[in-house]
Amino acid sequence: MGEYSGRVRAEIENDNRTRKFIYVTFAVITLFAVLLFRGFAAVMVVLGLGPVLVLIGIIEIYCRIQNRRRLRAAEDADADLDKLRPNNSTEAVIRKLRRRVQQTESAGEPFLAADLQLAIKTLERLDHEATSSGRPPRAALAPEPIPPA
Numbered sequence: 001m002g003e004y005s006g007r008v009r010a011e012i013e014n015d016n017r018t019r020k021f022i023y024v025t026f027a028v029i030t031l032f033a034v035l036l037f038r039g040f041a042a043v044m045v046v047l048g049l050g051p052v053l054v055l056i057g058i059i060e061i062y063c064r065i066q067n068r069r070r071l072r073a074a075e076d077a078d079a080d081l082d083k084l085r086p087n088n089s090t091e092a093v094i095r096k097l098r099r100r101v102q103q104t105e106s107a108g109e110p111f112l113a114a115d116l117q118l119a120i121k122t123l124e125r126l127d128h129e130a131t132s133s134g135r136p137p138r139a140a141l142a143p144e145p146i147p148p149a
Contacts, residue, residue, distance in 0.1 A: 002078025012067045090127045094120055
């Protein structure tokens with residue numbers, strides 16, 4: 001379940017519960033009026049119930065259409081958000097750093113290559129800790145700063 005669609009589903013469920021409560025309240029008031037006023041209330045309920053039921057039907061149809069639109073928009077927002085989030089970004093950063101290590105070693109800079117190796121080990125450790133603790137891996141991890149020697 002996505003971030004936005006989960007919220008929208010919860011809101012829709014809450015709205016549905018509220019509407020059903022209103023409908024039940026209306027039915028109880030109507031039943032009470034029929035029992036209290038008997039014949040006159042029965043005639044008024046029969047005459048007034050038709051338009052009210054039509055109005056309830058229209059409200060339900062409108063709400064369902066709007067809920068479907070809201071849910072579709074939330075799912076689209078979740079899909080767009082997923083596109084923006086890189087998948088396995090720590091792995092991508094580690095691969096880039098390994099390529100940089102090879103480049104720096106071939107360029108004859110062993111100290112820079114050692115610093116990059118340290119950054120790779122730090123990223124791997126943080127990624128391993130995140131996955132073993134049940135948390136999702138971070139989207140973009142910055143390497144820990146290396147203190148001066």
